Amino acid sequence: MDKNLGEITALLKKYNQEQLLNEYENLDEQKKKMLLEQIENIDFELMNHLYLTTKGENKNQSDTITPIDYLDKNKLYDDYKYYDNIGKKAIEEGKLVAVTMAGGQGTRLGHTGPKGTFDIGLPSHKSLFELLSDSLKEAGKRYDVTIPWFIMTSKENHKATVEFFEKHRFFGYQKNKNLFFFNQGQLPMMDTEGKILIGEDGLVKLAADGHGGIYEALVKNKMTDKMRELGAEWVFIGGVDNCLVRMVDAVLMGIAIDKEVTVACKSVVKANPHEKVGVFCKKNGKPNVVEYSEITDEMAEARDEDGELLYGESHILCNLFSVDAVERMGARPLPYHVAYKKAKYLDKDGNLVVPDSPNAYKFEAFLFDAFGEVDDMAVLRVNREEEFAPVKNSDDAGVDCPKTARKLYMNLHGDK
Numbered sequence: 001m002d003k004n005l006g007e008i009t010a011l012l013k014k015y016n017q018e019q020l021l022n023e024y025e026n027l028d029e030q031k032k033k034m035l036l037e038q039i040e041n042i043d044f045e046l047m048n049h050l051y052l053t054t055k056g057e058n059k060n061q062s063d064t065i066t067p068i069d070y071l072d073k074n075k076l077y078d079d080y081k082y083y084d085n086i087g088k089k090a091i092e093e094g095k096l097v098a099v100t101m102a103g104g105q106g107t108r109l110g111h112t113g114p115k116g117t118f119d120i121g122l123p124s125h126k127s128l129f130e131l132l133s134d135s136l137k138e139a140g141k142r143y144d145v146t147i148p149w150f151i152m153t154s155k156e157n158h159k160a161t162v163e164f165f166e167k168h169r170f171f172g173y174q175k176n177k178n179l180f181f182f183n184q185g186q187l188p189m190m191d192t193e194g195k196i197l198i199g200e201d202g203l204v205k206l207a208a209d210g211h212g213g214i215y216e217a218l219v220k221n222k223m224t225d226k227m228r229e230l231g232a233e234w235v236f237i238g239g240v241d242n243c244l245v246r247m248v249d250a251v252l253m254g255i256a257i258d259k260e261v262t263v264a265c266k267s268v269v270k271a272n273p274h275e276k277v278g279v280f281c282k283k284n285g286k287p288n289v290v291e292y293s294e295i296t297d298e299m300a301e302a303r304d305e306d307g308e309l310l311y312g313e314s315h316i317l318c319n320l321f322s323v324d325a326v327e328r329m330g331a332r333p334l335p336y337h338v339a340y341k342k343a344k345y346l347d348k349d350g351n352l353v354v355p356d357s358p359n360a361y362k363f364e365a366f367l368f369d370a371f372g373e374v375d376d377m378a379v380l381r382v383n384r385e386e387e388f389a390p391v392k393n394s395d396d397a398g399v400d401c402p403k404t405a406r407k408l409y410m411n412l413h414g415d416k
């Protein structure tokens with residue numbers, strides 16, 4: 001037994017995770033080395049702590065939640081032009097880059113392959129990535145610039161994502177010049193007994209660490225340095241699965257610059273007071289997003305003197321940050337939330353188990369948990385039918401699915 005293996009066996013014993021070496025003897029030399037490296041890199045104290053959170057998340061009941069101010073894009077009147085001009089100037093000066101978070105597993109959609117490669121069924125059969133690239137290029141034309149595009153992938157889907165872009169000639173972008181791919185972090189998955197799972201390849205079963213991993217991934221992979229080199233000061237960060245995402249928005253940028261905030265977010269008003277979405281608010285005086293389950297029915301239904309919901313601005317993963325704010329957010333660890341998901345794994349006899357219902361805990365950081373890092377942010381309400389067509393579920397679900405997204409896309413664009 002080599003020294004490294006001896007030490008690792010002791011480490012696993014200490015944390016009651018000896019199963020991680022079950023497949024060791026069956027692996028080739030390269031994979032043996034990989035497995036040992038993976039195990040050395042696991043923060044077992046953190047994993048223990050995370051397992052305990054699966055027994056009931058530690059919510060801080062003493063948080064004070066209050067409404068946050070927002071602007072309505074339809075009610076800016078004369079200010080619209082004012083903000084638009086400020087944002088336009090900054091975009092024309094090349095101060096904006098776009099990031100697409102494409103590291104998710106897309107389990108609800110059930111598409112094999114990266115979610116961005118999914119064809120929502122438009123007559124053109126364009127993938128989500130192509131629809132996003134169309135919108136970026138169109139905006140680039142409007143402002144006579146190329147908006148650099150950064151794509152966050154996970155280790156699981158990185159290769160397939162880059163190959164897809166290659167096959168489509170990077171949609172007219174140039175890799176490493178104005179198109180950059182980078183990987184997000186990962187955490188081990190655990191079973192309900194707190195045992196870390198072994199994946200099909202005999203290695204530790206890892207999964208992407210949630211969209212909150214974006215900040216750390218941008219900083220660690222030196223993407224924020226790259227943004228500065230390109231002359232950018234602002235980063236729009238959005239998801240891959242909103243086929244109407246408007247990544248270049250001069251009004252949003254103008255508001256951020258004029259109001260001297262480092263984060264400006266778009267919202268859409270809740271479809272009804274009890275819609276199960278996260279909404280913008282202030283938590284202990286700092287910007288935040290609360291889940292529907294964290295506010296009372298009374299709060300969910302409360303309205304201001306104009307009849308608008310006090311907690312009605314849904315977070316739609318459409319956020320603009322200064323590069324400085326991203327770096328600040330990337331320097332601090334975020335809390336992890338637990339999701340219960342289906343995960344294939346090797347059992348103790350080395351047999352592959354393919355579950356048909358959730359069997360494993362996945363730990364994810366949420367992007368909005370970093371919002372408290374800034375003192376203030378701007379929230380801009382936009383029109384749902386113009387900017388929000390999420391593709392989360394398969395058509396059977398009937399909501400936020402390819403069918404609904406296709407309809408919304410075609411209502412706005414036809415089939416371009």
Ligand code: UTP
Nearest residue numbers: 101102103104105106107108208210211239240
């Ligand atoms: P979701 O939270 O909807 O998750 O992601 P998902 O992984 O796409 O789908 P499910 O929950 O497994 O069905 C919202 C956005 O955040 C990205 C997704 O790619 C999507 O653009 N994301 C999510 C990441 O980039 N990394 C993650 O770890 C999680």
